[in-house]
Structure formats: structure tokens, C-alpha cells
Amino acid sequence: MSRPIFDTVAILGLGLIGSSLAHGLRDKGLASRVVGYDASEDVRGRAKALGFCDEIAATPEAAVATADLVILSMPVGAAGAAAKAIAGALKPGVVVTDVGGVKAAVIAKVEAALPEDIAFVPGHPIAGTEHSGPEAGFGSLFEGRWAILTPSERTTDEALQQVSDLWHGLGSDVEIMTPEHHDLVLATTSHLPHLIAFNIVGTAADMEEVTRSEVIKFSAGGFRDFTRIAASDPVMWRDIFLNNKEAVLEMLGRFSEDLAALQRMIRWEDGDALQDLFTRTRAIRRGIIEAGQETEAPDFGRRGAGDTGGPKSDS
Amino acid sequence: MSRPIFDTVAILGLGLIGSSLAHGLRDKGLASRVVGYDASEDVRGRAKALGFCDEIAATPEAAVATADLVILSMPVGAAGAAAKAIAGALKPGVVVTDVGGVKAAVIAKVEAALPEDIAFVPGHPIAGTEHSGPEAGFGSLFEGRWAILTPSERTTDEALQQVSDLWHGLGSDVEIMTPEHHDLVLATTSHLPHLIAFNIVGTAADMEEVTRSEVIKFSAGGFRDFTRIAASDPVMWRDIFLNNKEAVLEMLGRFSEDLAALQRMIRWEDGDALQDLFTRTRAIRRGIIEAGQETEAPDFGRRGAGDTGGPKSDS
Ligand SMILES: NC(=O)c1ccc[n+]([C@@H]2O[C@H](COP(=O)([O-])OP(=O)(O)OC[C@H]3O[C@@H](n4cnc5c(N)ncnc54)[C@H](OP(=O)(O)O)[C@@H]3O)[C@@H](O)[C@H]2O)c1
Numbered sequence: 265m266s267r268p269i270f271d272t273v274a275i276l277g278l279g280l281i282g283s284s285l286a287h288g289l290r291d292k293g294l295a296s297r298v299v300g301y302d303a304s305e306d307v308r309g310r311a312k313a314l315g316f317c318d319e320i321a322a323t324p325e326a327a328v329a330t331a332d333l334v335i336l337s338m339p340v341g342a343a344g345a346a347a348k349a350i351a352g353a354l355k356p357g358v359v360v361t362d363v364g365g366v367k368a369a370v371i372a373k374v375e376a377a378l379p380e381d382i383a384f385v386p387g388h389p390i391a392g393t394e395h396s397g398p399e400a401g402f403g404s405l406f407e408g409r410w411a412i413l414t415p416s417e418r419t420t421d422e423a424l425q426q427v428s429d430l431w432h433g434l435g436s437d438v439e440i441m442t443p444e445h446h447d448l449v450l451a452t453t454s455h456l457p458h459l460i461a462f463n464i465v466g467t468a469a470d471m472e473e474v475t476r477s478e479v480i481k482f483s484a485g486g487f488r489d490f491t492r493i494a495a496s497d498p499v500m501w502r503d504i505f506l507n508n509k510e511a512v513l514e515m516l517g518r519f520s521e522d523l524a525a526l527q528r529m530i531r532w533e534d535g536d537a538l539q540d541l542f543t544r545t546r547a548i549r550r551g552i553i554e555a556g557q558e559t560e561a562p563d564f565g566r567r568g569a570g571d572t573g574g575p576k577s578d579s
Numbered sequence: 580m581s582r583p584i585f586d587t588v589a590i591l592g593l594g595l596i597g598s599s600l601a602h603g604l605r606d607k608g609l610a611s612r613v614v615g616y617d618a619s620e621d622v623r624g625r626a627k628a629l630g631f632c633d634e635i636a637a638t639p640e641a642a643v644a645t646a647d648l649v650i651l652s653m654p655v656g657a658a659g660a661a662a663k664a665i666a667g668a669l670k671p672g673v674v675v676t677d678v679g680g681v682k683a684a685v686i687a688k689v690e691a692a693l694p695e696d697i698a699f700v701p702g703h704p705i706a707g708t709e710h711s712g713p714e715a716g717f718g719s720l721f722e723g724r725w726a727i728l729t730p731s732e733r734t735t736d737e738a739l740q741q742v743s744d745l746w747h748g749l750g751s752d753v754e755i756m757t758p759e760h761h762d763l764v765l766a767t768t769s770h771l772p773h774l775i776a777f778n779i780v781g782t783a784a785d786m787e788e789v790t791r792s793e794v795i796k797f798s799a800g801g802f803r804d805f806t807r808i809a810a811s812d813p814v815m816w817r818d819i820f821l822n823n824k825e826a827v828l829e830m831l832g833r834f835s836e837d838l839a840a841l842q843r844m845i846r847w848e849d850g851d852a853l854q855d856l857f858t859r860t861r862a863i864r865r866g867i868i869e870a871g872q873e874t875e876a877p878d879f880g881r882r883g884a885g886d887t888g889g890p891k892s893d894s
């Protein structure tokens with residue numbers, strides 16, 4: 265798998281995902297040459313200094329001019345405009361793919377902008393961290409994770425195979441599904457969890473009777489787990505909610521209904537129903553650990569929280 | 580700090596917290612002798628085999644008969660009955676303490692059961708993992724964490740000092756507050772997060788259009804973070820919600836109000852408001868990391884999720 269799959273690869277958007285792709289392609293010999301571009305001049309400068317691309321181009325058109333594969337890895341709200349910017353500069357036979365967390369809306373916008381004879385392979389790696397920017401990337405990010413591809417009418421069999429090979433080369437397994445199904449699955453496993461995490465962190469921050477310092481000090485009781493995903497990039501997440509509105513609102517409705525039932529169990533002190541629910545939820549984690557998608561170590565195997573200073577003495 | 584603070588310590592309830600206390604007291608030389616008891620015969624047998632106590636008593640009365648400190652470390656719903664069972668067997672001058680996640684309700688029940696001249700020091704270590712049972716314990720669990728003590732009318736200054744010294748000896752810092760304030764702070768930093776985690780895992784498990792196997796496979800998108808705390812002990816959590824009902828319902832009300840506002844932002848596509856909220860929540864995590872209560876490593880420094888088999892090939 266470690267022969268180059270594409271000759272020249274252009275990556276547009278050099279944040280966490282774009283820079284991880286650049287590292288991974290190079291570490292694994294999957295491309296002969298990687299050209300990077302980012303809308304931010306500051307990011308372009310930092311990416312050049314970090315050196316994970318062979319070249320940093322000054323414009324999107326220059327970045328894609330010689331590319332055999334173009335990877336769109338900017339926030340999904342910017343993908344349509346990015347496709348428009350490169351449409352006239354693409355080489356014949358080029359494959360375009362993306363990594364956006366939403367598929368149906370992005371496909372509509374990107375395909376409206378690209379010439380009809382360009383093969384587009386919509387994709388989404390289920391891998392990430394709460395950090396963003398070009399410094400956050402690392403080549404092993406996609407190892408042992410899933411990449412979802414959601415072919416559209418513009419996806420040729422050959423391009424699908426090549427992009428699939430690329431993800432395999434990066435250490436991922438590949439799953440194929442429709443864009444609509446992707447958007448519903450991810451609303452469940454990613455968008456709703458993020459929404460809830462953003463919300464609970466906001467709620468805690470707004471308490472008057474409990475100080476911010478108390479929330480921070482006693483966060484090891486559970487709260488700190490939520491703060492990780494609530495620290496993810498604000499623009500990326502704004503765009504995901506705006507572009508997967510229907511599925512997110514549907515999941516949110518279900519969540520709120522279930523929460524109302526749970527509230528009722530507490531109000532009426534229905535201990536048996538509470539215990540039943542809490543027993544059922546335990547089993548799901550076991551499944552995730554057995555599927556190799558989670559560590560078995562207690563507390564995520566967290567380390568160093570206490571080492572890096574520890575709580576301040578109370579004296 | 581490593582001279583014995585108490586001669587004989589009795590620990591009632593030998594699950595995660597009780598066994599961690601036994602390990603910690605021994606590792607750090609904080610007690611001359613540790614006697615353990617658990618309501619479950621099976622757990623008593625496993626604890627004996629694990630050997631973290633000097634003696635496993637067959638009854639609660641026998642466990643406390645020679646004790647200078649008694650630690651109640653069973654689920655909070657069982658603490659009142661446990662206090663009743665030992666009330667007649669306590670040595671004069673003994674100190675009783677507990678580790679329960681709720682304070683006001685537990686104090687009322689325990690103090691109604693104990694003789695009036697027995698010093699009681701209500702306590703709660705803000706430390707734990709999602710695992711339970713005697714095998715889950717380890718002596719460093721409390722290092723770098725906070726222990727909260729919530730003195731009541733039955734708490735003597737001397738007993739408070741001794742129990743405080745004990746927690747310091749286990750590596751914790753100690754904070755003193757009223758039981759009512761504790762219950763509100765913990766409703767925010769622990770009980771509400773657990774409730775929400777149980778709920779979201781339940782909601783995802785009940786989807787018809789998304790299979791259980793898809794939820795598991797693509798959980799790295801955020802969902803898996805919630806499954807950790809939703810895997811905590813069902814009885815312990817049932818008891819916490821039943822015993823801290825008012826504060827939990829109050830927090831739940833605030834959470835739901837905020838969620839309704841967030842839902843509205845998505846429905847009306849108010850991107851600026853979304854981005855503002857997501858930017859605000861990011862800052863809180865920074866505070867938690869700086870306070871030494873969380874690791875800075877991406878993804879909690881998770882390791883081995885991919886190593887232990889990785890996702891099944893899609894072929
Ligand atoms: N983070 C994750 O966990 C994760 C996981 C899977 C997929 N994804 C997807 O990956 C994509 C990128 O996310 P990320 O985490 O890498 O974000 P990131 O770290 O915030 O980086 C995004 C970069 O794209 C740049 N950009 C914006 N518009 C652009 C354009 N038109 N052309 C070129 N560059 C542009 C941004 O520059 P400015 O700062 O100037 O805006 C920023 O440097 C998103 O679509 C997201 O849905 C993310």
C-alpha cells in the first residue's frame with residue numbers, strides 16, 4: 265500500500281485535518297508531492313515553517329494547477345466557494361475529494377461549482393481531536409479509525425477506488441453509504457454529542473450560585489469530560505450545525521423527549537426505571553471498546569492531570 | 580504525613596472507593612490496621628483474596644468494634660441503614676466519616692441513626708473512574724484531586740482536622756463548604772453531566788434508522804466520550820439522583836432552557852450566536868487544564884483504542 269496512489273496532491277485548508285493528511289501522505293509514501301494552500305496568510309506562513317508540504321501555494325488556483333488529487337479540508341461552510349475558486353484551474357482527469365463533517369449539503373454546493381466532467385468523491389474521516397490549526401496535525405490520526413465515503417452521481421468507480429485506497433493507506437477502514445444516511449448517523453454519533461457538550465458547558469458557566477472557580481476545581485466529577493469536545497473549533501461546528509440542520513433538529517427532539525422522561529423519573533422518584541436506564545447504557549461502552557474504537561483503561565487512561573501542578577493547596 | 584493518623588480504620592463498602600481507600604491508607608502508612616466489610620458476601624470473598632485489608636469482618640458490627648475511624652463507602656441510599664447497623668457497636672471516641680456523592684440527605688439519615696455523642700465528618704472525594712467493585716481500586720486515585728468536607732452540627736473540630744489530615748495524606752487537597760452548597764456545586768459539575776450522558780447514550784441506542792453497530796463504529800466522532808461516564812455504577816447513580824433531587828431538577832431546568840435557545844439558533848440559522856457560544860465554552864477547558872484537573876494531551880491522551888484490534892476490515 266505504500267506506493268504513491270496519486271502523483272501530486274493539493275490540500276486546501278491546512279488545519280488539523282489538512283495538516284494531518286499532509287503528514288500521513290508523506291509518512292506513508294502515498295503521494296509523490298504535496299502542495300498546500302490555506303485561506304489564511306498566517307496559516308500559510310506557519311505551514312511553510314512546519315514543512316509538512318513540499319510547497320505552499322499563494323492561491324488556490326496555483327495549488328491545484330498540477331494536482332492529480334485535490335482535497336478540500338476547510339470548514340464545510342467554505343467548501344462551495346473554494347470549489348468555485350478552483351473550478352477553472354483544475355487539470356483534466358483530476359479527482360476532487362473532501363473531508364467535511366456534513367455530506368448532502370456539501371455535495372450540492374461543491375457539485376454546483378465544479379465542471380461536470382470532474383470526478384468528486386465526498387468523504388469524511390471519523391477521526392479528530394479537540395485541537396485545531398496546522399500545529400495540531402499528526403500523521404497517525406487516521407490509523408484504526410473509519411473513513412466514510414458517500415458517492416454521488418459525479419463519483420466515478422475509478423476515483424472511488426483510488427480515494428478508498430488512499431484512506432486504507434493512511435491506516436483507516438472505509439465504509440460506503442449514502443450522503444443522507446451519513447448525515448443522520450453523524451447527527452447521532454457526533455453532532456448531537458457536540459451540541460449537548462457545548463450546551464452543558466455554557467449552562468455551568470452561567471451559574472450564579474456556583475463560581476467559575478468551583479466549576480473548574482471540581483470538574484473531575486464528570487464535567488471535564490464534556491469540555492473536551494466543547495473546546496473544538498467554533499467555526500467548524502457552526503458550519504456543521506447550519507449544514508445539517510434537519511438531522512440535528514430531529515436528534516435534538518428525540519434527546520429532549522427522552523430527557524423529559526428522565527426528569528419525570530427523578531421527580532417521581534422512580535428508582536427502578538432510573539437503574540434500568542443506567543444499566544442499559546453501560547452495555548454500549550463495552551461494544552465500543554470491543555470494536556477497538558475506545559480504550560479500556562479507566563478514565564480514558566488520562567495521565568498527568570495531577571502531575572502538571574495539581575490543585576492549588578487550600579491553605 | 581506518613582505516620583498513622585488513626586490506629587484502626589474500618590471501611591464499610593469495598594467497591595471502587597472503599598478499596599482505593601484501603602490501598603491508599605496502606606501504601607501511605609496512614610493507618611496501623613484496616614478492617615473491611617461489604618454487604619455482599621461475594622465482594623467480601625474477592626476483597627479477602629485481593630488482600631488490601633488486614634481483616635475482612637463478617638458483620639458490620641464486628642468491623643467497627645475496634646475502629647478509631649469508620650468510613651462509610653456504600654451507595655448513598657444505603658448509608659442510613661448502615662449507620663443504624665453499627666450504632667450500638669461503636670467504640671467511644673470513634674470518628675465516623677463518609678464519601679457519598681450527596682451530602683445534605685446523607686447527613687440527615689446518618690445522624691438520625693448514630694448516637695448523639697459520635698463525631699461525624701461528612702466528606703466526598705472528587706475522584707473516581709467509571710469502573711466499580713473491589714478490583715477497580717488503586718491507592719493513587721485521590722492524588723492531585725480535591726476532597727470536600729461539609730461539617731455538620733455533629734462535626735467536632737478535632738475530628739474535622741483528623742479527617743482533613745487523612746485526605747492530605749492520601750494526596751488530596753481539602754475544601755470545606757456547607758452540605759447545601761456542596762450539593763449544588765456537584766449537581767453542576769457531576770450530577771447533571773452524568774444525567775445528560777446517560778440520556779444521550781440512551782437516545783442513540785434507541786434510534787431505528789441508525790443501527791447499534793453504526794453507533795459503535797462511528798462513535799469516535801464524539802459519542803464515545805459520553806459513554807465513559809454513562810458506564811458508571813447504576814445503583815450509585817440512582818441513589819445520587821434520588822438523594823439530590825431538588826438541585827438536580829434545578830440544574831436540569833436551566834440546561835433545558837439553554838438547549839431550547841440553542842435549538843432556536845439552529846432553526847433560525849443564527850450562525851453568529853452559535854459561534855459566540857462555542858467560543859465561550861472553549862475558554863472553560865483552558866481553565867480546567869491550568870488548574871491541574873485535566874490533561875492537555877489531545878483526546879485525553881487516549882491510547883490503544885486502535886491498537887487493541889482496530890476496526891474490522893470493511894471487506
Ligand atoms: N476537527 C475534526 O475533528 C474533524 C474531523 C473530521 C472532519 N473534519 C472536517 O475537516 C474540515 C477541516 O476541519 P479542521 O479541524 O482541520 O479545521 P481547522 O483546524 O480549523 O482548519 C481549517 C483551516 O481551513 C482554512 N480555510 C477556511 N476557508 C478556506 C478556503 N476557502 N480555502 C482554504 N482554506 C480555508 C482555515 O483558515 P481560517 O482560519 O482563515 O478560516 C483554517 O486554517 C472541516 O470540514 C471539518 O468538518 C474535522
Ligand SMILES: NC(=O)c1ccc[n+]([C@@H]2O[C@H](COP(=O)([O-])OP(=O)(O)OC[C@H]3O[C@@H](n4cnc5c(N)ncnc54)[C@H](OP(=O)(O)O)[C@@H]3O)[C@@H](O)[C@H]2O)c1
Binds near residue numbers: 592678681713
Ligand atoms: N465511583 C465514583 O466515582 C465515586 C466518587 C466519589 C464518591 N463516590 C461515592 O462512594 C460510594 C461508593 O461508591 P463506589 O464507586 O465505591 O461503588 P461500588 O464500586 O459499586 O461499591 C459499593 C459497594 O458497597 C456495597 N454495599 C452496599 N450496601 C452496603 C452496606 N450497607 N454495607 C456495606 N457495604 C455495602 C456494595 O455491595 P452490593 O454490590 O452488594 O450492593 C458494593 O460492593 C458512593 O456513596 C458514591 O457516591 C463514588
